[in-house]
Amino acid sequence: MNYHEMREEDIEQTLSTNYEQGLSLDEVKKRRNQFGFNQLEEAEKQSAILLFFSQFKDFMVLVLLAATLISGILGEYLDAIAIIAIVLVNGFLGFFQERKAEKSLQALKELSAPQVTVLRDGQWVKIPSKEIVVGDIIRFASGDRIGADVRLIQSNNLEVEESALTGESVPVAKKTNPLSGVSMSLGDLENMAFMGTMVTRGNGIGAVTAIGMKTAMGQIADMLQKAEVMITPLQRRLEQLGKILITVALVLTALVVGVGVIQGHDIYTMFLAGVSLAVAAIPEGLPAIVTVALSLGVQRMIKKKAIVRKLPAVETLGCASVICSDKTGTLTQNKMTVTDLWSGGKTWTVSGTGYEPKGHFFYREDKVLPNKDKALQQLLTFGMLCNHAELKTKGEEFVIDGDPTEGALLVAGIKAGLHRESLLQQFSIEKEFPFDSSRKMMSIIVSDQNGKRFAVTKGAPDVVLGRATSVLWGDKLQHKSQEVHANVEKAIGELASNALRNIAIAYKPLDRSSSSHTMTETEIEKDLVFIGLQGMIDPPRPEVKEAVRECGSAGIKTVMITGDHVITAKAIAKQLGILRTHDKVLQGHELNNMDVEELEEVVENVSVFARVSPAHKLKIVKALQNRGHIVAMTGDGVNDAPAIKTADIGVAMGVTGTDVAKESSSLVLLDDNFATIKAAIQEGRNIYENIRKFIRYLLASNVGEILVMLFAMILALPLPLVPIQILWVNLVTDGLPAMALGLDKPEEDVMKRKPRHPKEGVFSRGLGWKVVSRGFLIGIATLLAFIFAYKAHPNHLAYAQTVAFATLVMAQLIHVFDCRSEKSVFARNPFGNMYLVWAVLSSLVLMLLVIYLPSLQPIFHTVSIEWKDWLLILGFSSVPTFLLAGSFFARKKQ
Ligand code: ATP
Numbered sequence: 001m002n003y004h005e006m007r008e009e010d011i012e013q014t015l016s017t018n019y020e021q022g023l024s025l026d027e028v029k030k031r032r033n034q035f036g037f038n039q040l041e042e043a044e045k046q047s048a049i050l051l052f053f054s055q056f057k058d059f060m061v062l063v064l065l066a067a068t069l070i071s072g073i074l075g076e077y078l079d080a081i082a083i084i085a086i087v088l089v090n091g092f093l094g095f096f097q098e099r100k101a102e103k104s105l106q107a108l109k110e111l112s113a114p115q116v117t118v119l120r121d122g123q124w125v126k127i128p129s130k131e132i133v134v135g136d137i138i139r140f141a142s143g144d145r146i147g148a149d150v151r152l153i154q155s156n157n158l159e160v161e162e163s164a165l166t167g168e169s170v171p172v173a174k175k176t177n178p179l180s181g182v183s184m185s186l187g188d189l190e191n192m193a194f195m196g197t198m199v200t201r202g203n204g205i206g207a208v209t210a211i212g213m214k215t216a217m218g219q220i221a222d223m224l225q226k227a228e229v230m231i232t233p234l235q236r237r238l239e240q241l242g243k244i245l246i247t248v249a250l251v252l253t254a255l256v257v258g259v260g261v262i263q264g265h266d267i268y269t270m271f272l273a274g275v276s277l278a279v280a281a282i283p284e285g286l287p288a289i290v291t292v293a294l295s296l297g298v299q300r301m302i303k304k305k306a307i308v309r310k311l312p313a314v315e316t317l318g319c320a321s322v323i324c325s326d327k328t329g330t331l332t333q334n335k336m337t338v339t340d341l342w343s344g345g346k347t348w349t350v351s352g353t354g355y356e357p358k359g360h361f362f363y364r365e366d367k368v369l370p371n372k373d374k375a376l377q378q379l380l381t382f383g384m385l386c387n388h389a390e391l392k393t394k395g396e397e398f399v400i401d402g403d404p405t406e407g408a409l410l411v412a413g414i415k416a417g418l419h420r421e422s423l424l425q426q427f428s429i430e431k432e433f434p435f436d437s438s439r440k441m442m443s444i445i446v447s448d449q450n451g452k453r454f455a456v457t458k459g460a461p462d463v464v465l466g467r468a469t470s471v472l473w474g475d476k477l478q479h480k481s482q483e484v485h486a487n488v489e490k491a492i493g494e495l496a497s498n499a500l501r502n503i504a505i506a507y508k509p510l511d512r513s514s515s516s517h518t519m520t521e522t523e524i525e526k527d528l529v530f531i532g533l534q535g536m537i538d539p540p541r542p543e544v545k546e547a548v549r550e551c552g553s554a555g556i557k558t559v560m561i562t563g564d565h566v567i568t569a570k571a572i573a574k575q576l577g578i579l580r581t582h583d584k585v586l587q588g589h590e591l592n593n594m595d596v597e598e599l600e601e602v603v604e605n606v607s608v609f610a611r612v613s614p615a616h617k618l619k620i621v622k623a624l625q626n627r628g629h630i631v632a633m634t635g636d637g638v639n640d641a642p643a644i645k646t647a648d649i650g651v652a653m654g655v656t657g658t659d660v661a662k663e664s665s666s667l668v669l670l671d672d673n674f675a676t677i678k679a680a681i682q683e684g685r686n687i688y689e690n691i692r693k694f695i696r697y698l699l700a701s702n703v704g705e706i707l708v709m710l711f712a713m714i715l716a717l718p719l720p721l722v723p724i725q726i727l728w729v730n731l732v733t734d735g736l737p738a739m740a741l742g743l744d745k746p747e748e749d750v751m752k753r754k755p756r757h758p759k760e761g762v763f764s765r766g767l768g769w770k771v772v773s774r775g776f777l778i779g780i781a782t783l784l785a786f787i788f789a790y791k792a793h794p795n796h797l798a799y800a801q802t803v804a805f806a807t808l809v810m811a812q813l814i815h816v817f818d819c820r821s822e823k824s825v826f827a828r829n830p831f832g833n834m835y836l837v838w839a840v841l842s843s844l845v846l847m848l849l850v851i852y853l854p855s856l857q858p859i860f861h862t863v864s865i866e867w868k869d870w871l872l873i874l875g876f877s878s879v880p881t882f883l884l885a886g887s888f889f890a891r892k893k894q
Contacts, residue, residue, distance in 0.1 A: 003151040003209045004179045004189050011151050015207055017135040019153060022119030031133040038132040038148055038211035040218055052095045056087070067275040070268075079272065079724060082859045086727050098291070114659050116140070116147040124401075134208050141203035142436065143638040143658020146193050149215040150206025152176045156432045157202030157521075162187065164196045165216055171200045186216055198660055200638055202434050234315050234691065235290055237762055242286065249281030252706050259713040269719065276723035277709055279730065281702050289698075290691055293742035297687035305670040306680035307654070313666035316648050317684025319630040319758040320556055323677055324620060324647075326634045327562035327569060328501070329404075329656055330674045331544050331576060336408035336536040340500060342491045343375040343532025344473040350415060355391060355398040355407060357414035370416035375472055377416070379532045382505045384413035384420055385427060386444050386456045403435075405503065408536040409458075433521040435459070437563050437637055438613040441467075443524050445516040453510040455524045461492045461504035461533055462565065462611070468506055468530035477529060491533060496567035499575065500535035507531065540576055547675040548577050555754035556681065558674075559607050561617060561634075566610035573608045583607040591616045599623040614639030621647045630758055632677060634669075636661050648758075651677060686746035688756065689822075694741040695762060696771055697819040701734055701812045703775025704880075708782040708808065718797050720786040720804040722861040725850075733809055733846055736839035737816045743835045744820055747828070765822070774815055777880030782808045785876040789869065802851055802862045803869055809847045810877035813840050818881045 003011060012019055023031070056065070065087065071080040116129045119137040129147030132138065137153075140146055146160070152174055159171040166187045175190050186194065193199075193206055195215040212218055257274040261267060298308045308314055328334055335355070341348045348368065352359025361370045370376050389402035389410045400407030410420065427446045430453075435442035441459030457464060470477045471484050478484050495502050506528035548558045558578050562569045566587050573579035584602065588611040591599065596619055603623045609616065614637055621643050624631045633647035636657040641664040644650030652665035653672040662668055669676045705726055712720045721729075763771070786804035793799040816836065821827040831837060850860045857863060 004184065004192050005181075006151070007178050008153050008176065011153070011207055011209075015135040015209065017137060017207055019137060019207075021122045022137045023133065023135055024121050028120065028131075028133050028136070031135065032131075035134060036212060037130050039130050041213060048095075048099070051098060052091065056091055067272060071272065078859050082724050083727065086724075086732065089732055114145055114147065114662075116144075132208055132211055134211055136208040137205060138208060139203070139205050140193075140199050141658075142199050142201050142434065143636075143660045144199045145659035145663070146195060146197050146199065146206075148195050148208045149210040149217075150193050151209050152191050152193060152204055152206045154205040155202065156204065156434055158193075158199065158204035159201035160193050160197050161200045162194065162197045164198075165194055165220070174204060198638070200660075201436070233312060233758075234688070234762070238286055238290060238695075241762065245281065249278055249702075249706070252281065252710065253278045256706070256709050256713050259710075260719075263713060263716045265719065269723075272723040273709065273719060273726070276726040276730075277706060279727060281706050286695065286698060289694055289738055289742060292739065293687060293691050293694070296743065297683055297690075301680055301683050302670075304679040304683065305654075305673070305676050306683075307668040307670060308666065308680075309662075309668060310666040313649055314684055314687055316630065316758070317632075317667070317681050318688045319756050320632045320649055320681050320684075321755045322557045322559060322624050322629045323551060323632045323674075323681075324559045324561050324617070324624075324634065325674050325677070326636065326653075327560050327564060327572060328538060329636075329653065329672050330634055330669075331560060331578075332538040332540050332572065334404045334538060334656070334672070336404045336501065336538050338408045338412035338534050338536045340495055340498075340535035341376060341379055341412075341532065342495065342535070343379055344471070345487065345491075346373075346375075346474075347491075348376060350412060352411075352415060355400055355411050357391065357398065357411050359415040361416065374475060375532060378472075378507075379505050379534065380409075380413045380416045380418060381423065382456045382507060382531065383409035383458060383503070383534055384418055385423055385429070385446065386442060386458045386505075387420070404538075405501070405536070409503065409534060412534060430516040431519070433524065436639075438615065438639060439463075439521070439525075440563060440613075441525055443521060445510065445519065445524065451512055453512060453514070453516075455508045455510055457506045457508070457525055457528055458503055460563070460565070460611070461502045462489075464504035464506050464528065465489070465492070465530055467526050468528040471530040472532070480530070488530065492565065493567055495533060495535035496565045497571060498535075499537070499568055499571035501538050501564055501568055502533050502535045504533050505531045540572060541673060541675065543673070543675040545576050547678040550751055551678055551681075552577075554681070554751040557607070559609065559620075561609045561612055561620065563612060564610060566608075569608050569610035579607050585610060588612040588616055591619060594619075596622045596626065600626050603627060614643065617643035618646060630755065632667075632681075634677070635665075640664075682746065682751055685750050685753075685756070686744075689746065689750065690742050690744050692762070692767060693744060693819045694738040696767055696774075697741055697812075697816050698734060698738055699771045700774040700778065700815060700819075702730070703771060704778030704782065704808065704811065705730065707776060707779025708786070708804070711779065711783050712786070717787070718790070718800075720783060720801060721808065722801055722805075724860055725801070725805045725862075728850065728860065729805070729809055729812070733843040734812065736843055737813065737836060740833060740836035740839040741816065741819060744833045747821060774818070774880055777883065778808065778811045778815065781811055781876040781879050785872060788872060796863070798861055798863050799865065802865050803873060805860075805862065806847065806851060806865070806870075806873045807877050809843070810873055811880055813843055814878055814881045816840060 006014065017023055068080045068083045071083065114129045115126050116132060117124055117126050117139045118132065124139060132148045138147060138150060153176055155174050155176050158174040160174055161169065161171045163169040168187055172190065174193060177191060179189065179191055194217060196217040253274045256277060257270045260270040260273065294311055294314055297314055301308055325331055337352065337354060338350055341350065346363065349362045350359050361368050370380060387406045387410055389400050389406035391407065391410055391414065392399050392401050427448050429444050429446055431445040433443040440463045441457055443455055443457040445453065445455050447453040465485065465488055469480055471480055471488060492502060508524065508528050551558055560569060560573045560578050566585060570579060570585055584606045585608040586606050591612060599619055600623045604627060609620060617633060617635065617640060621631050621633050630648045632649040632651055633643050634651040634653065635644045636653040638658055638660045641660050644652060644661055644664040649667055650665040651667045651669060652661040654668045654670040655672045667680060708720055782804050785807035786800050789803035790800035817830050820833065850856050851862045852864050
């Protein structure tokens with residue numbers, strides 16, 4: 001018999017599981033050993049050896065290898081061996097860089113792997129979905145991705161979108177009763193839910209019937225294996241730039257070689273010089289270093305609790321000009337405590353902090369017993385019944401498992417001496433209509449021991465009041481006249497103006513005979529009796545005010561978007577510095593009457609959107625984008641997904657966020673904290689600046705190398721650098737300092753600048769000029785050092801070449817410190833980046849080895865130079881950096 005045909009009891013037996021307790025950990029272990037992990041087999045990864053060889057596929061490396069061959073054929077064995085050694089070293093560097101990038105991206109993937117809630121040893125726990133075994137009982141709610149194939153045993157309005165499997169994008173309503181019919185298609189199996197499909201509504205519980213490759217998804221897994229390779233806009237631009245540089249480099253190289261041959265240099269030397277120059281001029285290391293810088297930046301973000309799911313977002317982060325943030329949990333702590341209760345014109349207060357269930361009730365400063373007042377007692381009882389939260393302890397602390405808003409209602413009830421378990425013995429819950437942010441309500445149908453039935457609704461006060469026809473006033477029911485309506489509204493406003501988040505409680509008597517199965521939420525949530533309000537504090541997160549201020553000075557506007565009441569929203573936005581004097585507040589109902597164009601007109605001045613539904617978020621994102629903003633938008637529910645996807649940076653909550661929200665996002669906040677978005681933006685800006693730093697360094701070095709050769713050829717001088725020296729400088733000594741620049745800390749004013757324009761070119765903000773001017777000076781300085789040394793040792797070309805080699809290396813190693821700042825080499829402490837200091841020192845040692853180690857001298861055509869020459873070298877090599885630094889001081893003085 002198939003699972004969909006079985007009755008619930010039979011499934012429990014067949015799967016040898018227990019609906020109350022779930023599986024025991026021992027049993028889980030046994031089943032795991034037998035059937036393995038719940039994962040789809042992955043496509044084979046590129047092996048390390050293949051990755052290593054792929055380093056040599058590059059066009060320029062192939063040219064180099066051809067040059068080696070020619071050197072070999074011509075009997076220049078030393079040259080040939082040296083070139084091969086350099087190519088190998090370079091290949092290893094590239095290999096390790098790529099491996100590192102790959103590993104960190106893999107780690108990232110694991111971090112963002114989906115989790116499931118499973119019943120083990122009688123406790124609901126969250127585990128990675130990889131660890132599910134057959135027979136596990138799992139629970140899911142709106143927004144979750146289902147982790148394995150399950151037979152449903154409970155369904156509360158459960159709807160699942162199965163397009164990943166069936167192609168059908170309309171969600172399917174799920175039930176639990178057995179189905180007859182053996183050969184049914186997946187789409188018809190209403191009492192089963194499948195791995196990889198999404199819960200769009202309601203909640204449910206299922207028993208796992210298949211995992212991994214045995215699931216329906218596993219059968220078609222091959223189709224899903226195509227891994228997406230993500231490339232950032234900057235990487236794409238660099239690729240294009242690379243092509244231009246190749247052309248320029250080849251033209252210049254041809255020029256050098258041509259002029260050289262005309263000036264009488266021998267063809268073999270000029271050929272090798274040409275190849276070396278071409279290799280030098282083309283920054284083939286650049287894409288690899290960019291990837292490493294990006295992936296290291298991504299790792300730094302993880303430490304700050306932000307997970308980048310899509311690499312291009314790292315760049316976009318630096319351009320963000322507006323952050324639209326949810327209020328509850330992101331700007332506030334989401335630790336709710338009921339402090340005020342209102343019913344029928346009376347307001348009570350409750351003492352106590354956090355979720356600790358200790359506190360007293362007061363009416364006008366006098367301690368009261370809540371069970372003495374019927375309305376208050378009902379308010380608390382129903383708040384506890386229409387509730388899923390559980391109070392738990394974690395060490396010394398009380399914590400809530402479930403929705404914090406419901407947690408607050410639960411704790412208020414416990415403070416009044418109520419117990420959920422005993423309430424559940426008195427009342428049985430027949431049906432539930434789960435909360436959703438668009439309806440802003442949750443309802444249950446309840447029957448008591450005498451068979452009396454009624455519905456309880458809790459939700460946003462203005463919404464619940466709108467559905468009520470009468471109001472409980474003391475012991476009596478009053479018709480909701482205009483006056484009564486106004487009185488309740490006034491009470492809502494008063495609680496909200498103290499920044500309290502309010503929940504209204506209402507009920508509705510039902511017929512004994514009515515069947516709860518056929519009743520819909522629209523029928524239930526009307527003609528209600530309004531009982532009262534519970535107002536709870538949700539303190540702002542302490543770090544948010546400062547983060548909002550910092551964003552402000554970084555040219556980034558913070559906008560609060562909340563489902564909460566407008567007065568509550570305003571009060572908190574003011575506390576956090578989000579709502580300033582001239583800012584406007586818009587409400588959901590006002591948004592309904594506006595189209596995107598109309599919203600565009602006013603959106604710049606709005607800093608709070610209150611009582612909005614998730615659907616409004618999309619409108620807000622679009623209006624802001626039409627105004628030219630780069631928008632970061634937060635969200636957590638299924639309905640937030642379209643806005644998250646449309647935003648330039650979709651941000652999902654790691655703790656409260658649903659799988660759907662996370663999968664649509666490009667950034668996940670592990671701590672749901674607004675301040676983390678700010679930190680990620682700061683890191684995003686920094687990564688981009690670091691990339692600019694090493695582009696500047698590598699390109700200026702390349703310009704210098706080409707120019708020194710070109711000028712020498714034009715002036716009919718001998719070659720100032722031997723080909724192998726050019727290769728060495730370019731492929732070996734440059735690499736480590738460039739990597740270290742990628743690890744640099746941000747400049748102090750990185751969050752004081754305006755956001756970068758997304759279309760800004762790589763060479764904007766003076767970078768192009770810096771590359772050319774510094775490169776030019778490095779070339780000239782090296783050439784002059786060469787000429788001086790050659791004049792001093794006219795018959796000893798190798799001596800002058802060694803001096804030129806040392807000058808070039810030194811000029812670059814000094815220049816690298818200049819690249820750390822957009823302003824000047826003096827703007828930053830040179831020891832602020834110790835990676836760079838060590839990288840420069842090791843490049844220095846490498847240079848000294850090449851110059852002074854007798855065994856290396858014949859390979860690199862170097863000779864030991866005297867200490868006096870170092871004065872010349874240091875003098876010339878400092879000029880390019882320090883000459884232009886003078887202009888910084890000149891500007892500073894003004
Ligand atoms: P934000 O959008 O900033 O997260 P929010 O949590 O107030 O704010 P929603 O979750 O959409 O937004 O809630 C909207 C309103 O619905 C709340 O102000 C509250 O009055 C009510 N509400 C919230 N949670 C529940 C719940 N579990 N049951 C019933 N009503 C709720």
